[in-house]
Amino acid sequence: MNALSQTSTIVKYSQVKKSYGDLEVIKGIDLSIAPGEKVALIGPSGSGKTTLGRMLMTLEEPTGGTIQVDGQLLWHEEKNGRFVRAGEKHLHRMRERIGMVFQHFNLFPHMNVLDNVASAPRKVLKLHKREAKERAEAMLAKVGLADKIDVYPSQLSGGQKQRVAIARALVMNPKVMVFDEVTSALDPELVGEVLEVIKDIARQGDMAMMLITHEMDFARDVADRVVFGADGRIVEEGPPKEIFENPKSDRLQSFLGRFR
Amino acid sequence: MWDWDYAWSILPELAASFGTAFSAMAWGFAMACMGGLILVAAGRSRLAVLRLPARGLVQFIRNTPLLVQLFFLYYSLPMAIGIAPSAFVTGVVGLGLHYSTYMSEVYRAGIEGVPKGQWEAAKALNYNGRQTWFTIILPQALPPMIPVMGNYLIVIFKDTPILSAITLVETLLTAKNLTSVSFRFFEPYTLVGVLFLIICVIFSFLLRRIEVRFNRHHLGSKQGASRSFGRRKHERTQPNVDNREVFPG
Ligand SMILES: Nc1ncnc2c1ncn2[C@@H]1O[C@H](COP(=O)(O)OP(=O)(O)OP(=O)(O)O)[C@@H](O)[C@H]1O
Numbered sequence: 001m002n003a004l005s006q007t008s009t010i011v012k013y014s015q016v017k018k019s020y021g022d023l024e025v026i027k028g029i030d031l032s033i034a035p036g037e038k039v040a041l042i043g044p045s046g047s048g049k050t051t052l053g054r055m056l057m058t059l060e061e062p063t064g065g066t067i068q069v070d071g072q073l074l075w076h077e078e079k080n081g082r083f084v085r086a087g088e089k090h091l092h093r094m095r096e097r098i099g100m101v102f103q104h105f106n107l108f109p110h111m112n113v114l115d116n117v118a119s120a121p122r123k124v125l126k127l128h129k130r131e132a133k134e135r136a137e138a139m140l141a142k143v144g145l146a147d148k149i150d151v152y153p154s155q156l157s158g159g160q161k162q163r164v165a166i167a168r169a170l171v172m173n174p175k176v177m178v179f180d181e182v183t184s185a186l187d188p189e190l191v192g193e194v195l196e197v198i199k200d201i202a203r204q205g206d207m208a209m210m211l212i213t214h215e216m217d218f219a220r221d222v223a224d225r226v227v228f229g230a231d232g233r234i235v236e237e238g239p240p241k242e243i244f245e246n247p248k249s250d251r252l253q254s255f256l257g258r259f260r
Numbered sequence: 261m262w263d264w265d266y267a268w269s270i271l272p273e274l275a276a277s278f279g280t281a282f283s284a285m286a287w288g289f290a291m292a293c294m295g296g297l298i299l300v301a302a303g304r305s306r307l308a309v310l311r312l313p314a315r316g317l318v319q320f321i322r323n324t325p326l327l328v329q330l331f332f333l334y335y336s337l338p339m340a341i342g343i344a345p346s347a348f349v350t351g352v353v354g355l356g357l358h359y360s361t362y363m364s365e366v367y368r369a370g371i372e373g374v375p376k377g378q379w380e381a382a383k384a385l386n387y388n389g390r391q392t393w394f395t396i397i398l399p400q401a402l403p404p405m406i407p408v409m410g411n412y413l414i415v416i417f418k419d420t421p422i423l424s425a426i427t428l429v430e431t432l433l434t435a436k437n438l439t440s441v442s443f444r445f446f447e448p449y450t451l452v453g454v455l456f457l458i459i460c461v462i463f464s465f466l467l468r469r470i471e472v473r474f475n476r477h478h479l480g481s482k483q484g485a486s487r488s489f490g491r492r493k494h495e496r497t498q499p500n501v502d503n504r505e506v507f508p509g
């Protein structure tokens with residue numbers, strides 16, 4: 001297991017596998033993401049997209065292979081010259097570089113919007129209270145919610161909730177962020193505002209993004225590269241133009257056919 | 261049949277005897293709260309040496325009668341360990357131990373009532389374990405526990421007469437002692453029942469006030485404007501705990 005850093009990748013999955021009991025849902029995936037690169041992950045339901053993202057966010061542990069983040073192994077650490085399963089301390093250090101936005105927002109219902117965003121900078125980054133607040137306010141302004149600062153999540157629309165969740169993840173300034181179907185739980189008329197915010201971030205940011213999505217137009221617009229997976233394997237990948245206009249595999253052709 | 265003069269004459273002694281009942285309740289409840297915390301922590305532990313005994317103890321205590329536990333603690337155990345604590349100490353330990361298993365269930369249900377997504381969001385934001393518990397989980401898990409814990413406080417109070425069986429002179433035994441002097445059975449026991457009723461009603465009224473107060477505070481009194489939106493609903497269900505009714509209905 002060689003953990004040497006490769007500066008051209010921020011995330012590198014190598015032969016990653018994941019099983020739940022007897023069910024193997026990720027069957028050996030190799031995938032690299034360059035710093036600042038926006039990678040869209042598409043594929044049929046149950047193909048393992050969420051699992052792939054959750055393993056990067058350290059919410060699920062792979063059952064095989066390695067993931068490197070920023071040149072360091074994520075789930076392994078070196079002890080006495082050997083690589084062993086990572087302890088909580090190592091994972092904590094690695095998570096500084098990783099963020100995630102969830103399909104169901106997972107906002108903290110007992111905190112108002114400002115505290116939802118400012119709490120982690122204050123507690124985790126140990127920023128001064130005032131600075132955490134300023135950063136949070138700036139981030140909320142960026143997602144168009146400057147006027148909702150002291151409202152509670154239950155009083156927001158789904159689109160607003162998701163924008164708060166995006167601000168909350170962004171304020172931690174990760175190097176790579178997983179967006180797991182962040183518009184799937186929204187009413188159709190609210191999808192647009194969230195996608196616009198993400199496009200905005202994608203345009204100005206040097207943050208790498210893993211965009212798990214069923215929105216093909218959005219993937220085409222935002223992604224530098226599209227990865228199509230099915231049954232726990234990567235079937236085809238390439239630039240959006242290639243993937244959407246000239247799909248090679250039968251699986252991808254029939255998958256895209258459903259969106260026409 | 262009912263002798264008002266006699267009733268009035270024993271009332272002060274009966275009322276005073278509630279002092280013992282109250283302290284047994286308070287100490288027993290405190291012990292149950294602490295013990296429940298230990299049991300729930302051990303029961304959730306990754307270490308089987310902690311988890312299995314804790315779960316076993318909970319099952320054991322819940323499936324034996326409180327009265328039997330008290331007899332064991334008061335009469336049998338001292339023979340084995342060679343020290344015999346007072347009836348009061350034994351009673352408090354018995355109540356505390358017994359209700360700590362119910363309290364651990366209240367905690368467990370409260371904690372599990374917090375959706376998994378909250379833990380995951382905390383992890384994604386890189387909170388450490390302690391921060392996750394204190395900033396994310398407990399603030400959501402505690403408010404729904406308050407009324408259930410209050411319920412148990414009253415249940416424990418109502419169980420204090422059981423301690424008369426191990427010779428603790430609390431209210432019931434005080435009444436019994438009165439009957440053996442006067443040979444009047446009607447007034448003492450009726451009065452005990454009425455006094456318990458009055459105290460329990462007052463208790464539950466106070467608890468409801470505390471509950472409302474706690475929730476209002478919890479709903480975020482920091483912000484004025486959003487209060488007008490009405491009670492903020494938790495995005496979660498109430499914990500489904502073994503909620504023994506204090507009063508039917
Ligand atoms: N905790 C779990 N235990 C058992 N099986 C699981 C678990 N999580 C996911 N799976 C299974 O793993 C497979 C991949 O799930 P995953 O959620 O990663 O798919 P997905 O590509 O995100 O699908 P969707 O588009 O529906 O979100 C599915 O068959 C799912 O049932």
Ligand SMILES: [Mg+2]
Pocket residue numbers: 049050051180181
């Ligand atoms: Mg998914």
